[in-house]
Amino acid sequence: MYEYAETAALRIAYDVSGPAQGQTVVTVHGWPDDIHCWEAVLPDLHQAGCRVYRPYLRGFGPTRFRSPDRPRSGQIGALGRDLADFIxxxxxxxxVVAGHDWGARAxxxxxxLFPERIRALIAISAGYSTNRPDSEVPYPLAHAYWYEWYVATARGREMLERDRRGFCRYLWTTWSPGWEIADADFDRAATAWDNPDWAEISAHAYLHRWGEAPGDPAYQDLEHRLAEPPxxxxxxxxxxxxxxxxxxxETTEGKDDLFAEHYQRILLPxxxxxxxxxAPAATAEAILRLTPTTGP
Incomplete structure (x- = not known):
């Protein structure tokens, strides 16, 4: 059974595990995935004495909007505000926040912008950069981001609705060449995409990112502050x-000047x-580099 955190916008479903008095770690999944991406990382974190919270992002799993009238926005400012509100x-x-993909951006x-409750950040598979839609995109990266433009078309949005499992399975396969995806792991994650808001939020995330759709006015100030990244x-x-x-x-190269405190980048061959x-062991090791531990 999941627990729930009530925020102004959402009823956020989450799982919590590990020693009750342990160091707090919040792990945030990416797109398209769910909280079970951390399953093989948890044993090492628990052994080190960590209390781990795993929230479902907006549009995923049992997380729901509190109002039917709230825009189903996937913009980065909304994801970041959700995380701050959850904490x-x-x-x-x-x-200690550990985020993968969308979770890293949050x-x-x-x-x-909300560092007061944060001890450290581990960001996985996503670089920190400007939030402006006119930012430069090298051609190899534009090729990798084909799906972000695909969902700007009616046909692409139809795929998100009608064949979300087939669409996402193709993304998983091409994003991690050579990785043998266990069907059971994929199917478990895919249940989180049955959320009624998943397709709309997914499409809006990329439409907004490239200036093809307006954002939720509630996050306008945040988006303005993120345009030239603080x-x-x-x-x-x-x-x-x-x-x-x-x-x-290459999207995480040369970012040192965007971090005011200790900063390290690790590449996994x-x-x-x-x-x-x-690579759950390497992921756990990276998280624990910035996490006080009480375990053996």
Missing amino acids: EALDLHDV GYVVGA PVRVPSLVLHGERDGDNLA DVGHFPPRE
């Missing part, structure tokens, strides 16, 4: 697979877009 709703302090927002103000580590076929490894699933 505040549970009155968590001294939090983590950057919290680390830059520095992340907590110690940070970026973990990236060298074979990432989505956010290419022979790993694609999903380090928590493909």
Whole structure:
């Protein structure tokens, strides 16, 4: 059974595990995935004495909007505000945030704009950058991001609705070449995409990212502050697979000036877009580098 955190916008479903008095770690999944991406990472975190919270993002699993009239936005400012609100709703302090993909982008927002409750940030498979839709995109990266433009078409949005499992299975396969995806793991994650808001939020995330759709006015101030990215103000580590076929490894290069505190970048050889699933031991080790531990 999941627990729930009530925020102004959402009823956020989450799982919590590990020692009750342990160091607080909030792990945030990416797109398209779910909280079970951290399953193989948990044993090492628990052994080190960590209390781990795993929330479902908006549009995933049992997380629901509190109002039917709230725009189903997937913009980065909304994801970051959701994470900040989740941490505040549970009155968590001294939090280590570990985020993958969309979770990493939410983590950057919290680390830059809401750092008061954050101890450290581990960002996986996504670089920190400007939130402006006119930012430069090299052609190899544009090729990798084909799906973001695909969902700008009616045909692409139909695929999100009608064949979300087939669409996402293709993304998983191409983003992590050579990784043998266990059918049971994929099917378990895919149940989270049956959320009634998943397709709309997924499409809006990329339409908004490239300036093809307006954002939720509730996050206008946040988006303005993120347009020229403010520095992340907590110690940070970026973990990236060298074979990432989505956010290419080069997207996390040369970012040192965007981090005001300790910053480290680690590349994982022979790993694609999903380090928590493909390399759970290395992922746990990266998280624990910035996490006080009480275990053996």
